Ligand SMILES: *[C@@H]1O[C@H](CO)[C@@H](O)[C@H](O)[C@H]1NC(C)=O
């Protein structure tokens with residue numbers, strides 16, 4: 001695995017995203033929510049900050065996609081950060097948000113290196129895979145996942161590492177939980193990266209191939225983390241201040257699994273202290289028996305029915321050459337909204 005001892009280190013990337021996306025090069029001192037160590041890194045690596053913000057935003061978007069049919073949909077009542085108060089309890093949902101945003105940062109940094117956007121890194125220098133056929137070339141410009149991993153670890157984890165806490169306290173358990181989930185997110189990106197190749201040779205004969213390391217599509221990372229969310233491990237602090245699994249009959253979670261320490265609220269009603277928005281006003285599916293079904297989504301409160309007009313492109317025809325012409329079809333559809 002990539003070198004882990006190095007220390008770059010950041011605040012919850014989620015809070016940063018909004019700030020970074022607005023200004024091109026904001027002054028580090030003006031960024032809200034940076035920890036001391038993160039401010040230092042910000043000064044040292046100003047050109048990295050935009051990508052940290054973009055990465056976190058990608059993570060958040062993926063979170064909203066993965067949870068679009070769930071009661072908790074990755075939004076909160078608190079507008080100071082995208083996830084706001086949900087982060088105050090150490091739930092599975094919090095675990096997912098830390099992992100997916102850390103993953104987004106690795107993803108964005110690795111790609112930025114490859115694209116030559118950063119002064120301190122370039123194409124991947126990963127070693128040639130042993131199983132690559134001998135006559136294929138290794139050395140196209142690949143995503144620099146080693147660098148992305150290391151910088152994301154340094155920056156994203158810095159905030160947790162700086163927090164002052166008493167050993168054995170709830171706070172210390174949250175720090176351990178956050179660090180574990182950040183790492184799980186980063187490793188997911190790392191492990192899903194794969195070799196990509198391009199053909200050369202006379203008129204596409206593909207007699208020659210050049211290969212490089214390439215990030216997986218971020219949707220794959222989201223899907224993998226969603227599975228980890230479903231199987232996340234409940235943890236508690238032991239007497240030596242370490243996180244251990246509540247149910248000791250199960251195998252201990254690995255560094256790639258998600259962990260949590262608090263049970264989740266049901267997210268049915270709005271509750272400022274847990275950051276639950278409640279499901280009133282959410283769309284639901286009348287015929288589904290899953291989480292998106294009106295029964296579960298509306299928590300048994302019932303739903304209202306509306307008719308809405310939907311417009312879609314339809315009867316599309318391809319014209320030579322080269323455009324597609326469509327008609328507009330409108331349809332009246334029933335929609336169901338939680339009471
Ligand atoms: C958050 O919401 C409050 C009240 O609704 C508003 O005054 C404030 O400008 C908002 N802050 C941000 C960062 O959107």
Ligand SMILES: *[C@@H]1O[C@H](CO)[C@@H](O)[C@H](O)[C@H]1NC(C)=O
Pocket residue numbers: 265270271272273274
């Ligand atoms: C909000 O959630 C907290 C923690 O679960 C609970 O103690 C409190 O009663 C809830 N408040 C409301 C208004 O439901």
Ligand SMILES: *[C@@H]1O[C@H](CO)[C@@H](O)[C@H](O)[C@H]1NC(C)=O
Pocket residue numbers: 064073074075277278279280281282
């Ligand atoms: C999440 O649900 C709330 C209502 O509970 C809604 O206001 C918000 O737009 C939803 N967010 C997304 C990203 O769908």
Ligand SMILES: *[C@@H]1O[C@H](CO)[C@@H](O)[C@H](O)[C@H]1NC(C)=O
Pocket residue numbers: 285286287288289
């Ligand atoms: C509602 O759920 C059913 C069953 O899961 C599914 O076949 C259908 O496509 C869903 N409808 C919408 C609008 O998502």
